[in-house]
Amino acid sequence: MKQLTFAELAQMLQKATGKTQQATVDTLFDWAFKKRERVSQTSAHRYLNGESDIHKYVYKDGNDERDTKSSINKEIARSLNKQDKKSLSKELRMRGIKASPSKEVYPNSVVDVLTDQLVAIISKAEKTASSNFSKIPKNSQSKDNKKTSNKAVVSSLIRHISKLFDSRFPNSNEYKYAFAIYIANNVSSSTSSLSINVSKEEWQQIKPHIQKVPLLLSRTLYTAQDPDKNMSHPFSPLAEEQLPYHYDEKIMTSNIITKNGIEYYADKNNQPLQVNGKKLKRFYSIKEENPPIPSFVYIAEISNFNITSKTTNNYLTVTLTCNIIDKLNYDLIKNNHQQLGIPEKLFYNNSYHFEYIDNIDFLSRINSLMNASEK
Known part of the structure; x- marks a missing residue:
């Protein structure tokens, strides 16, 4: 399958829908990511002209990326009308994109084709995503003060x-x-x-x-000596109290499973949901949710x-x-x-x-x- 770049996909979407550069890039990011910031006009121009890529939004902890290919597919289907699909099918064919090796792209296959293209773009970005910052060895004041960088x-x-x-x-x-x-x-x-x-x-x-x-x-x-200790302070009198973990609607409506006596939020397959690589407990202490x-x-x-x-x-x-x-x-x-x-x-x-x-x-x-x- 011929692979479009993010810039090519954005240019095609803008031509087909008539949206502004900023609205076009915002739409693509809405398709691709759960949570992100609105792009500026300057940033949108860079994305549309291939001067920036999306690797800076792709973090391996999964916070910003959509969970599955199907969720991206649903997001695309939700936002495109019939005329959009018709225009996009023409644009895709003009760029040599096919629904399969033997099938041309038509309006009824546009959503699936765009999903495949966007998933491939994200996958490529994952491989080249810069994680150097998060991998910087800690130059902390530890007891042994180990020097692990090179x-x-x-x-x-x-x-x-x-x-x-x-x-x-x-x-x-x-x-x-x-x-x-x-x-x-x-x-x-x-x-x-x-x-x-x-x-x-x-x-x-x-x-x-x-x-x-x-x-x-x-x-x-935060420190134990802080004079102002509100309810979210990890050294407040209530720091060890367990409270329901409110994250977003998706999590609050997820399944609840119990492992080793601890309740976790889970997906429809009863797999624990994760935040920053950690299983999401139903009840977190204030200190757990907001560490010092x-x-x-x-x-x-x-x-x-x-x-x-x-x-x-x-x-x-x-x-x-x-x-x-x-x-x-x-x-x-x-x-x-x-x-x-x-x-x-x-x-x-x-x-x-x-x-x-x-x-x-x-x-x-x-x-x-x-x-x-x-x-």
């Missing part, structure tokens, strides 16, 4: 970071010298918008640059921003729209914050949640950090 990993990581940022921030070198960091109680990889409070003077300084640098995005680090130390720091692209309100004392509330593009090991960032130029106060459960860091050679600092683990 020069090949360091070199590969730096090349990957540079290539990644070059593709996301074209015609700009600002990403090399500056970044922003946002840390809050509820940050996760599904975050699409963030609210920050900045002074008017600070905002005027960072406004021209905010979309040209990466955003390091992390959840706060996060696993990852996410790298995001700020695709848009707007001022949502003007607060008192010369401060503005600004909403940032961001797209998650990769992730870093949390220990690597937190334990080496000084070398990276990140104030330690940002990581803890307090009001310091956003900072724009300028005049800093980000890539060189990452490079130096990784090389230091060789010594």
Whole structure:
């Protein structure tokens, strides 16, 4: 079967449906992924013209990918009308795509053909998906302080970071010298918008640059000494209490199975559902659901921003729209914050949640950090 690229599939869909570039790419991502961020107009243009691919959305933990081929098929069937199918069948035939080696594509076979094409694109992306960030050895302050990285990993990581940022921030070198960091109680990889409070003077300084640098995005680090311990705090009096795990409608309507006296959510085949590679228990303690130390720091692209309100004392509330593009090991960032130029106060459960860091050679600092683990 002839295989289309993601860009070719997007171009074909846009021509057949008359949608905008942004709506076209959004539609394809809706077909392909359970949870993801809306793409910006700039990002949509890159995808449609083959300047970006989807590997940055394909994580091996399965959080973003649809469960099965059949679920993708249903999503495509749901969103296409008769005219769409008719137009798409013509486009597919023009590109030499067939329903089978001996059968042409007709409107009634369009959904299955598009499903096969999209599944193949995702499968190829899985093989080339960059997971270097999540595989970075922990340079933590452990008792034995083992050094497990190697020069090949360091070199590969730096090349990957540079290539990644070059593709996301074209015609700009600002990403090399500056970044922003946002840390809050509820940050996760599904975050699409963030609210920050900045002074008017600070905002005027960072406004021209905010979309040209990466955003390091992390959840706060909780400690037993935190003065404010709300219900979700892992050191609160209720931290060991077991509560129902509310994830989404799909999970809440799944089967319940019991193994070794523990109840788990399961699919229709009674196989336990998983989140981040772990079986999803029906009841989680607060400490289990919200552990004190996060696993990852996410790298995001700020695709848009707007001022949502003007607060008192010369401060503005600004909403940032961001797209998650990769992730870093949390220990690597937190334990080496000084070398990276990140104030330690940002990581803890307090009001310091956003900072724009300028005049800093980000890539060189990452490079130096990784090389230091060789010594």
